[in-house]
Amino acid sequence: MTALPDDIEARLRAAAPGGIGYSRDETAKGVAVAWCELADPADLEAAARCLKDLGARLSTITALQPKPPEPDDDDDAADGDDAADAGEPEPPRALGGVAIDGTSYEIAYHFDVDGDTLTLTVFLPAGGGTVPSLTPLFRNADWSERELMEIYAIRIDGHPDPRRLFLDESVDAAVLERLIPFSTLVNAASTKSLWEKILEQKGGAS
Amino acid sequence: MSTFTIPVGPLHVALEEPMYFKVEVEGETVRNVEITxxxxxxxVEYLTTKRTIFQNITLTERICSLCSNSHPEAYCMAIEQIAGIAVSERAESLRVMASEIKRIASHLFNVAILAHLVGFDTLFMQVMETREIVQDLKETLFGNRMDIGANCIGGVRFDLDSKGLSYLAAQLLRLEPQLDEIVRHYRTNTSILRRTRGVGVLDRAAAVDCAVVGPVARASGIAYDVRTKAPYSAYDKLDVPVHTLEDGDVWSRALVRLAEAKTAIDVLRQCAAHLPEGPTGPRERPDVPAGQAIAKCEAPRGELIYYVRTDGSRCPERVKWRVPSFMNWDALRVMLADAKVADISLIVSSIDPCISCTER
Incomplete structure (x- = not known):
């Protein structure tokens, strides 16, 4: 017996005209874990409202840039050069048509319905799309949304207070998307001058 | 009357960790609080994607000190779901025992700080001395006083023999009467009551609105406990009463923590009395396929949720967690509204703040 109603899939389907993908598991202890992918990010607000009416609590929000699946090396070796000649393989597409190529985004909103978990997932194209803010509906979305705005190039529409949360204004945006060389990170500009100093001393000594 | 702004923090005597509050006051009364x-x-979230799935057990244990056992516990549960690993009944019971021992130590620490902030340092020292019984227990059973390294993927890294179990029973027997006496002090002492009753109130509606969890929610009348709402490990077989109070003030939060520490003793005895036989962990490291999972556990401060995504490689693709303290900061703004300046530190401490957990 779980708290998640049986008709939840139908309710979400009705709330999201763009289409959904739905699956549901149960742990060995009888706790339901449901996953719902939304084809259209614009449906997020209506789907979240549907969960709010059920008394759901927003647990947290995860944003990530999913990697494309690894090409299957074993098949290539066995079947000869068919796959190799085809050039760059097309990246797979998420529900709604966003290409999963390592630069697009996935945002997962994890809701708690009296112990059970339901995750709403939206997909955004590379370069950062815009999703509506859930803060007006769920007050605690505030910090989660501010955090994901500062680490990814994702824009949240209608956030009441879109300031930085943890990172200072002086830090460039979308830190989690950039490779920052260690020498830049620790501002290792002194390395060269130290080396020159040593050379100079050696030159003076010899 | 004009208002002015006073800074509290980032480094402040009443805070163990750095957090910056800009408190707008009118006379002695708090009008608005801004948290930086x-x-x-x-x-650390970035670091988890650069460590292997197994190295991350060590890394997640170091996110926080007081709930250090809960992080690897939830992380391992998520990986076990992805890999479809069943944990033995003995390992499940041992996991419960590790987390309940940590819960007593964590709750007593917070309650002790309350006495210190009230200015009742004798009680502070008494609670800390009692807590030392639990610290000795951890040191003896796990070899460490804080990071106990109890969990591994598929089970636990420790086992309790008859010697360990009888030491546990003896320590609990020592702890129980001392804890009863502490509870009596917090219930009856006028200094404690005067400073904490009706202070920093978070009513039920505001608690639901802020989505708080753990003792903070239960002190505001929300009977939510992951151990009973979404049972994991051996909690489906154990009798775990959920303690709630209605007032939502500093005193209620302390009393809920004390009641939970008392319950933890009982849960430990239940586990020790019916410890199933069997292996404690897998013989070899399992393969972890691509997948995603969510795991929740009741850390001392409330629901800790982990989301893990793997892609079949050695390192996870994304590990995300949300600690109970994350929502408590916003709830603080409700609790501090119209509070007296002298009560600020007491109210902040009553959420059992964990900053290294929040900011990761």
């Missing part, structure tokens, strides 16, 4: 976070942001 990020002083101990370390980027």
């Amino acid at each position: 976070a990020g002083h101990v942001h370390r980027g």
Whole structure:
């Protein structure tokens, strides 16, 4: 017996005209874990409202840039050069048509319905799309949304207070998307001058 | 009357960790609070994607000190779901025992700080001395006083023989009467009552609105406990009463923590009395396929949720967690509204703040 109603899939389907993908598991202890992918990010607000009416609590929000699946090396070796000649393989597409190529985004909103978990997932194209803010509906979305705005190039529409949360204004945006060389990170500009100093001393000594 | 702004923090005598509160006051009364976070942001979420799935058990244990056992516990549960690993009944019971021992130590620490902030340092020392019984227990059973390294993927890394179990029973027997006496002090002492009753109130509606969890929610009348709402490990077989109070003030939060520490003793005895036989962990490291999972556990401060995504490689693709303290900061703004300046530190401490957990 779980708290998640049986008709939840139908309710979400009705709330999201763009289409959904739905699956549901149960742990060995009888706790339901449901996953719902939304084809259209614009449906997020209506789907979240549907969960709010059920008394759901927003647990947290995860944003990530999913990697494309690894090409299957074993098949290539066995079947000869068919796959190799085809050039760059097309990246797979998420529900709604966003290409999963390592630069697009996935945002997962994890809701708690009296112990059970339901995750709403939206997909955004590379370069950062815009999703509506859930803060007006769920007050605690505030910090989660501010955090994901500062680490990814994702824009949240209608956030009441879109300031930085943890990172200072002086830090460039979308830190989690950039490779920052260690020498830049620790501002290792002194390395060269130290080396020159040593050379100079050696030159003076010899 | 005009208002002016006073800074509390980032470094402040009443805070163990850095957090910056800009408190707008009118005379002695708080009118508005602005919180600036990020002083101990370390980027641990990024680091988890650079460590292997197994190395991350060690890394997640170091996110926080007081709930250090809950992080690897939830992380391992998520990986076990992805890999379809069943944990033996003995390992499940041992996991419960590790987390309940940590819960007593964590709750007593917070309640002790309350006595210190009230200015009742004798009680502070008494509670800390009692807590030392639990610290000795951890040191003896796990070899460490804080990071106990109890969990591994598929089970636990420790086992309790008859010697360990009888030491546990003896320590609990010592702890129980001392804890009863502490509870009596917090219930009856006038200094404690005067400073904490009706202070920093978070009513039920506001608690639901802020989505708080753990003792903070239960002190505001929300009977939510992951151990009973979404049972994991051996909690489906154990009798775990959920303690709630209605007032939502500093005193209620302390009393809920004390009641939970008392319950933890009982849960430990239940586990020890019916410890199933069997292996404690897998013989070899399992393969972890691509997948995603969510795991929740009741850390001392409330629901800790982990989301893990793997892609079949050695390192996870994304590990995200949300600690109970994350929502408590916003709830603080409700609790501090119209509070007296002298009560600020007491109210902040009553959420059992964990900054290294919040900022990661």
